[in-house]
Amino acid sequence: MLNRTHAKLSSKTYRHKVFIDASCVVITFISVYAISSYLNISDNYYLWARQYEKSLDIDELLPAMLASLIALLWFTKRRINESSLLIKNNHSLLHRILEVQESERKRIARDLHDDLGQYLSAIKAQAASLLVELDSATEIHLTAKSIAASADHAYVATRNLMHSLRPVALDDLGLSAALEHLVDTWQSINFEAKRVNPETKHTNYILAIEGDIDELKDSAKIAIFRIIQEALTNCAKHAHANTIHVSIVKHQENLKLSIIDDGIGCDTKLPSFGFGLLGIQERVDALNGQLQIISGHKLGLKMFISIEASA
Template sequence: MKVLPYLADHKRHQQIIYIEIASVLITFIVAYALSSIFNVSDHFYEWAQQYENTSDIDELLFALLAFLFALMWFAKRRINESRKLIKHNHGLLQRLLQVQEGERKAIAQHLHDDLGQYLNAIKAHAASLLIDDTSNDDALFAAQRISSSADHAYDASRRMMHSLRPVALDELGLSAAIEHMIDIWKISGKTEKVTEYRLKIIGNLDGLSESTNIAIFRIVQESLTNIAKHAHATEVFVFIKQSDALLTITVQDNGIGFDINQKTAGNHLQACYGLLGIAERVEALAGTLNILSTPSQGTAIKVEIKTT
């Protein structure tokens, strides 16, 4: 399977750093071996002796060493600055996501308080018409239509409120909230193609911070939404494991998959956009994200987050 790199894939960047360090060491070893074979130091000494009277060429080695140490100091300083900048960006992104969740919570609360109240009032008025003996058939039919429409609108608003701010996450905790979300996907008919959802949770998910809980919930939610929109899958497996201060989330489907070489075309581009929200949440938690996909063989999303 092919790996699609994203912003949060720090392991790939670490591997690049290790490769570069290994390249420097190999270059040093090769240079030392060639110098030993061709007696470079002896030839350099003989060449330097020719110009000893006109210049301090033999002092060049110490100048080069000083220059090398200066470069090393500068590189270390830039690395430290980069780490501070990355840490600062993580904080900004996490703060942005917290503000976003706060706005979602406020909108969900307004929907519950205002829209829900009016829908209940409409349904109550329709019910009063239905039990009124003086109402004619047309009025009764209209009352039934109004009551039915109010029910549909109320159900739609509840689904909207749940997507904006999952009540189960606040009341029951992360594990129960994810189980509840999977149950909703099973029975709500959000996609006609997926016939089986499987969920497996290993370890205790209690004790995580609120921001981590929300991020994990959203990662699973956005993964399922992306599968429903683009994967054409019939089976979805969600696996969550907490062990040794490392939380692993895997969401896998048996859908159509995609070729990373064509990820900018058509639906593949939309699928990638759908995964950007996941990448941003993982990035905010300084985690890693790997997306594995092969055409006709499905897609797997794997997230790793340190919980200490």
Template sequence: MKQPSPVRHQPSRAAQTDLAWVLAAALLTFLLASRLELQERIARLTSSLEAWQVDEVPTALVALSLGLAWYAWRRRRESQQLLARNRELAQQLIAVQEGERLALARELHDELAQHCTAIRVEAAYIERSREPAQTAAAAQRAAASAELLYEGVRRLLRRLRPAELDELGLVAALQSLCESCETRSRLRCTFRHRGRLDGLGEATDTAVYRVTQEAMSNTVRHAHAQRLAIDLGVDEQGLRLRIEDDGGGFDTKARSRGLGLLGAAERAAALGGSIEVRSEPGGGTCIELRIPLQPQRQREAVLA
């Protein structure tokens, strides 16, 4: 298969026009300065101010111009790197979304469709059956399939949106998540909270829940930890979520962030916050999420 040739960046027409104006202005300045002997006039005007070194100002201005050009070049490189990172992150998030959609489609087809078919078969059997015992058995099988169908729908809905947040609130949902983690694994999970944590907003609640869920999942799958501590509260800097385990840890400089942590960082950035990951081989991992709150809401939470 023929490999596609790399795409070369071509300057836009506006960029070419701007460059032409800059060159034209420079050429016009040179012609006017030569015609008016501008440098000689400036030298005569500043000769009386030699004690103040005014004649050195043009050299300083040239150095300032070069410095500003270098500064603009550095900022342009940073913006290009940020743009490239955002594009890479967008592609990764699209890939995650497509993978999740594919998994949901398979589960809908393989599991839910199977239960629906089973219920239809049992319903048709009940309709044709004349034996009470067989009718009762078919009804029981249909009820069992309906129960499995209901559980499957709840599982899919939980993947799309954590129902515990709507039903229980943030604190109770995190406590339930911690208890579920202990039930499914040998990890000892402790959850502490302080301050008034209700009414933070749906976006903040979802971000805190998803970051905790991702950190907990990574700990169970990769850290080989015995204990996991979750601390949630409000201080002078806003809401703070700290998740720490005693697992094997990893080198944060050598290992790139996974998609889960990238998504967590984007959630925090969307709320004006930040996420920090501290870890070292053999030293466990600590994830700290900070989200600023409105001043009035923050004071109420700290005093609660």
């Protein structure tokens, strides 16, 4: 069975890479020492250096090389510190960008509700008034009926757009209730699609929450909601799964999120796969979390996310 794992560079994987690099240095040192001992390089070098000792200060080469090595190590340490600072600044910038994005989403949703929503309600009410006053056989009555239906459709579409921009349940009831509403919505969409087209694949959506996730910071709550929202959207479009299972476990300062489906899976090395998960990866990065994805052809998809609850 072929599994492909896609993991973003995180603190854990970074330490693993450092360990590998350190191991390579140690292995190189031991190898050079063994070869030098076997070929007796030190004695041969001494004999060779004595030939030029009077004209060249070969014996002073070792301190110079040692000084160069120290300078190289210092330069490398500076570059590592600069890279760490850049990574930290990038995380802060990404976090700020996501905050501004959510603030703008909230403003647009509020404007849609206050302005467009009221106008659509007024159009629907006026059309309903015409339906009552006019003879049902007249052309104007039919037009008013069509206007009322169009206004109702536009109102529903606007409401769905508002919920997508800013989930009302998240602000009013908390993360747990918002996620339950999100999963129920996807389940209802699947039921409706199945009713309209019996050939539509039935998908069972399951949500399991362990621990109090409503006490998380607002930035973490909205990030988790958006991650699950994006993941469910991707699953609904591409997975063709029988079951999609979402699990959240909060234990002390750690939070584990998993999204698993039994669909057709995909090749994690394809560029299109990375593009589809870019938004999820950005939100995980903003929380200094870790993302691991395991998938393969006809093997479904498993997404594991780990973050600090205090992030």
